Structures are given as C-alpha cells and as structure tokens.
Amino acid sequence: FYGNPAKGLSSSQGFSAVMSATTGEALALFADGGWLTDVRTAMAGAIAGRAIGYTGGTLGIVGAGIQARMQAEMIRRHIGAERVLIWGRDPVKAKALAADFGGEACGDLADLVRASDLVVTTTPSTEWLIDDDWVRPGARIVAVGSDGGGKRELDPRILGRATVIVDSVDKCLENGEAGWAVRAGLLAADTIMPLGELLAAPRTFAADAIVVADLTGLPVQDAAIASAVWRVLAS
Numbered sequence: 663f664y665g666n667p668a669k670g671l672s673s674s675q676g677f678s679a680v681m682s683a684t685t686g687e688a689l690a691l692f693a694d695g696g697w698l699t700d701v702r703t704a705m706a707g708a709i710a711g712r713a714i715g716y717t718g719g720t721l722g723i724v725g726a727g728i729q730a731r732m733q734a735e736m737i738r739r740h741i742g743a744e745r746v747l748i749w750g751r752d753p754v755k756a757k758a759l760a761a762d763f764g765g766e767a768c769g770d771l772a773d774l775v776r777a778s779d780l781v782v783t784t785t786p787s788t789e790w791l792i793d794d795d796w797v798r799p800g801a802r803i804v805a806v807g808s809d810g811g812g813k814r815e816l817d818p819r820i821l822g823r824a825t826v827i828v829d830s831v832d833k834c835l836e837n838g839e840a841g842w843a844v845r846a847g848l849l850a851a852d853t854i855m856p857l858g859e860l861l862a863a864p865r866t867f868a869a870d871a872i873v874v875a876d877l878t879g880l881p882v883q884d885a886a887i888a889s890a891v892w893r894v895l896a897s
Contacts, residue, residue, distance in 0.1 A: 664786060674700050674728050678888040690892055702887045703879055704732035706829065707806050708740045710875035711780050713860050714827060715867045716802045718742035722778030724771065724791060724815070726750030726759045729784040729806065734763055737782070747774045751785075772796045783807050783815040794819035799870035805839050806877045813837055816874070822848030824872040829857050833878040840876045 666673045676696035680689045692698065721743035723730045727750075734746055746765030750756035753769065760767040768774040775781055775796040785791065785807045794817040797803070803824075807815045821843035828834040831854055835841045843849035857875065867873050 672696075672728065678884065678891075680888050680892045690895070692888065692891065698887050698891065699879075699884055700728055700732055702883045703729060703806060703877075704736040706877055706879070706883065707733045707782055707804050708736040709861070710804050710827065710829075710857060710877060711737055711782070711802065712741055713857065713864065714802050714804070714873040714875050716741060716780040718744060719779035720745040720747065720777055722747045722749070722768075722774040722781040723759075723784065724749050724774070724781060725784035725807070726752060726755035727784065730782075731759055731762070733782045733784055733804075733806065734759075734765075737780070738763070747778060749774045775801075780804065785815055786810075786813070787815050788812040790814050790817045792820065793817050794823075797872060799872065801872050802875075803873070804875045804877065806879075811837060813839075814842060815839065816842075818843040818846050818848050820872065821874055821876075822846075824874045825867060826854045827857050827860055827873065827875045828854055829877045829880055831856060833880070834876045838876040838878045839874065 663675050664673050672695060674696035676699060678692040678694060678698055682689055718741055721737055723734050726748060737743060746763045747768050748756045748760040748765055749768045749771045757767040775792055776798060780802045782804045797820050805815055807813055816839045821839060826840055828840055835844060835851060840854055844851050
C-alpha cells in the first residue's frame with residue numbers, strides 16, 4: 663500500500679489467519695501488519711542468493727524501503743557481505759539506510775550494479791531500472807520487487823543472456839521479469855529452472871555466468887511461515 667507512508671503508516675500491511683485443516687476451526691489471527699510476509703520474502707532472497715552462487719563480497723541493494731532493509735539484514739546475517747551499497751530513488755532514504763549498515767549510498771545505479779557481486783532489486787518499478795550494458799560477466803541478481811501486473815526492474819536483455827532461476831515458472835511468466843524476456847523472444851521458457859530443483863540438486867555456475875533469480879513470492883510461503891509461528895506459540 664504505497665500511499666500509506668503519507669498517512670503515517672507502513673506500506674507493508676496485512677494479517678495471517680491460521681485454520682485447522684482437519685476441522686476448519688480458526689486457530690489464530692496474527693495481526694502482524696504484513697511482517698511475516700516481509701520476513702519470508704527476505705528469507706527467500708537469501709536462499710536464492712546462496713543457491714545462485716553468492717558467497718559474500720559486495721552486496722548491492724536497489725531500493726531503500728522495508729524489503730531493501732530486510733534483504734540486506736537477512737543476506738548479511740546468513741551469507742555475509744564485505745561491503746553494502748544502497749541505491750534508492752529517494753537519496754535521503756538511501757543514505758539513511760546505508761548509514762544503518764555502515765554501507766554506502768550510491769548516487770549512480772550503474773556504479774552500484776558494476777561494483778556488486780550480488781544485486782538485489784526491491785522496488786515496485788514498472789519500467790526497468792537496470793540496463794543490460796551495466797551487468798558484467800559473473801553477476802548474480804535476485805529480483806524480489808513488487809510482483810503485481812507490470813512489474814519490471816530488469817532490462818529483458820539481461821535475462822536473455824543469463825541462466826534464469828524462478829520460484830514459480832507460471833507466476834514468473836505471468837508477472838515476473840522472466841515473462842518480459844520470453845515475450846520479447848529473448849528467453850526460451852523451457853530453459854528456465856525452478857528454484858526448488860536447484861535447491862534439491864545444487865550446482866556450481868561458471869565464474870563468468872550471469873545468473874538471475876526471479877522471485878514472485880508464493881502463497882505456500884505465507885502458509886509455511888504462519889504455520890511455523892503457530893506451532894511455536896501452541897507448543
């Protein structure tokens with residue numbers, strides 16, 4: 663809800679309801695303001711980043727909002743980052759977020775992309791922000807930005823020369839970055855690899871390979887994290 667900050671509210675809102683699959687009874691209502699969804703999204707970003715070969719180094723975050731902060735926190739905690747770069751459309755927010763991590767705010771997005779070992783995009787953009795010319799061999803990108811209709815953060819030419827990993831083939835073809843590249847004839851749909859397959863059978867990507875993880879977010883992730891919290895509270 664991107665108009666919320668003007669009302670003094672977080673743009674991330676929502677709640678989780680837990681029901682018994684056996685009886686249909688309502689077991690819990692988590693008035694978490696969307697926090698559980700934010701956490702599972704950040705967890706997915708870290709999992710994908712590790713799966714596509716990021717082992718630490720320079721982490722570049724595109725965006726300066728809630729998910730930008732959570733992605734940076736989760737990736738630093740579970741993988742590591744020697745250096746954190748932040749770019750945001752609002753330079754004041756980018757500087758504030760960078761200061762929280764002892765990182766650096768970048769005024770030029772191209773500089774961030776060229777310098778980063780892993781780039782994580784976290785914006786609601788509907789026009790691509792990252793140009794193909796900026797992406798060097800060996801780059802790793804995790805795209806987690808808002809996935810309503812029309813989401814677009816990456817130049818589709820990037821995916822045309824990358825190994826593309828997705829959380830859901832169908833959803834990414836419909837609403838993700840992969841769909842733009844496939845519709846432009848730059849990427850064959852049958853070459854896209856589901857993240858689940860990569861996690862089940864990990865592989866090492868060539869040092870000069872460009873690998874993009876396109877994450878739309880799945881309802882099963884919300885069910886899993888709500889269930890996990892309920893089990894702790896009910897124990």
